[in-house]
Amino acid sequence: MNTIIRCAIYTRQSRATAQQFSSCDAQREACAAFIGAHPGWCWNERPYDDEGKSGESLQRAGLQRLLQDVRAGAIDRVVVHRLDRLSRRLVDCATILSELQERRVPLVVVTSPELGTSAMQSLMANILASFVVDGELALGQFGGVAGGVAKVGWRSSCARICWRRGG
Numbered sequence: 001m002n003t004i005i006r007c008a009i010y011t012r013q014s015r016a017t018a019q020q021f022s023s024c025d026a027q028r029e030a031c032a033a034f035i036g037a038h039p040g041w042c043w044n045e046r047p048y049d050d051e052g053k054s055g056e057s058l059q060r061a062g063l064q065r066l067l068q069d070v071r072a073g074a075i076d077r078v079v080v081h082r083l084d085r086l087s088r089r090l091v092d093c094a095t096i097l098s099e100l101q102e103r104r105v106p107l108v109v110v111t112s113p114e115l116g117t118s119a120m121q122s123l124m125a126n127i128l129a130s131f132v133v134d135g136e137l138a139l140g141q142f143g144g145v146a147g148g149v150a151k152v153g154w155r156s157s158c159a160r161i162c163w164r165r166g167g
Helices: 023-036 061-071 090-102 119-132 138-142
Strands: 005-013 041-043 048-051 077-080 107-109 154-157 160-163
Touching: 005 023, 005 061, 023 041, 023 048, 023 077, 048 061, 061 090, 090 107
Parallel strands: 005 041, 005 048, 005 077, 077 107
Antiparallel strands: 154 160
């Protein structure tokens, strides 16, 4: 028996634009393609968009609709393009992640699909959320990128990135 996983896509763009194809459109398209690549996943096609809204507050209509549907049990999985689309504040990211986890609704980040619902993955999501405040992963500024190759002068060893001595 195939189980259908009901997915919701959340998008946010800080500034509204007059362009025909907005950043919210691009995020939604990338998320929809990601969902389509997973058998059994089904996008609910309900709009959870906050165009022209800052990530500094949780008082956003699209986000609130999404959370209401999560609470109502209408969503099995939330898909976002990047983690910073949820919030720019660590405490708000943690609040959202905690609520999703309480309701057993995984958050899928298209640019970081390895995040999920296990305790270790949840810890990783919270660590990444702490870097959202600056608008980008600080890891990349210090020599490595999550899941990438260490920059010159750095070496990666298992899950750590270390400064290479003597070179």
